Amino acid sequence: MAIAFPQVSEWVESQQPIRLLQRLAKNTSDVTDLKSTAFPTIKGTPVTSGFGWRTHPLTGERKFHYGIDFGASKGTPIYAFEAGLVEFAGWKGGYGKAVIINHGAGKSTLYGHASKLSVRKEEQVLPGQIIGKVGSTGMSTAPHLHFEVRLNNKPVNPRPYLQQHKLSSNYSPRMQAFLATIRWAETGTSRTESYQKLVFNGTFNNFSTHPLIKQCASINGKKTCSTAAGAYQMLDKSWRDLQPKLKLPDFSPESQDRMAIEYIRRNRAISDIESGNFANAACKVGKIWASFPCNSYDQNPKAMSELSRYYQKQLSWMVVR
Structure with missing residues (x-):
């Protein structure tokens, strides 16, 4: 009886999901929330600046703020909001050290002003996985997490997406x-x-x-x-x-x-x-x-x-x- 061996390319493709699961399994100690979404930092962290027009704290100019700022202290963990692929991890101008995660269907999230990044570009992440630590890099006056939600690369108000996590200690x-x-x-x-x-x-x-x-x-x-x-x-x-x-x-x-x-x-x-x-x-x-x-x-x-x-x-x- 002849034994049919799969093509090498087919075998490699079949192993990719397995390797992804193995890689994610190694990161379970860094995952705090296995639900579909997770709060982007320690739950209960107060909101210190919202989505909308404000006076910029450094320039004094009237500018639109495209995310939500959470007043967490330096070194506080930053968590991936949702599962996805790290699209960017590095220095991003005024955002300082930042991470952008692509969640598919045109949705992405940005995490800015980190003191340390724990992920790399092209890395798959789970909701609640630690992706960095809060800092004050870039255009920032004090440690905090700047969090954005983007649809088709356009920032939208993150609050509706975070409602299930009960912002600001409820x-x-x-x-x-x-x-x-x-x-x-x-x-x-x-x-x-x-x-x-x-x-x-x-x-x-x-x-x-x-x-x-x-x-x-x-x-x-x-x-x-x-x-x-x-x-x-x-x-x-x-x-x-x-x-x-x-x-x-x-x-x-x-x-x-x-x-x-x-x-x-x-x-x-x-x-x-x-x-x-x-x-x-x-x-x-x-x-x-x-x-x-x-x-x-x-x-x-x-x-x-x-x-x-x-x-x-x-x-x-x-x-x-």
Whole structure:
């Protein structure tokens, strides 16, 4: 009986899927989510800049922002959103170190400003596979992940694609906008760099704990010293109070958000925020944040009208239409 041997070319082609599976199997330790899609970084990481028009933090120009920025600290894992083929991995101008993954059917995703890349061009990846680490390369003011979704190479709003992953620790759009307003009032920006601000001058880079740095400056002719730090200008005593109670692992952006939420809760402002009563909520938290009205700190608070305008602007792009 004659034995039929397959052509060499046919045999090689038959082995390609097997080799792909073997290669992917070696990467299982780098895969965190085997569902059809995965959140592009640590779940719960706050959104610090959305898709749409904004004032560029470096140039000061009014420009369209083609993705979503997540305020993750340097070294935080970046995950592939969906299975696909790495189309690009390397330096990409203002994006710094970046990865582009082709998911087929005209859809691709981009991950920018990485400190380290863990994949190469032409590599197949699974959803949730680590493809790099968050950084601040390219045109960036602080560590964060810039994430884009593109259809036929045209950027579209990533939010609808991420809805199943519950953006920003499942905070409602109103709460997210309120937190962004506090960050802006306290530090001058609601973007990623706010999470690294020291009270009067400079920034910190170690998120393992509160920086515990005291700075002094003159406010209205009076010397004022403070350990306030981060997006919500938390004092060292606030850290000592909330860290054990909330079981915070670090002073990361996510932990800072949780601290702010706790102070909002303690001042009974959550229901006002969720019901849309911004002025009432802002007045209640004025006891905590000197940049808000309804307190006697005499530290040049923002006007309620100014805060409300900023809040409404933030809310307008956080609500998915």
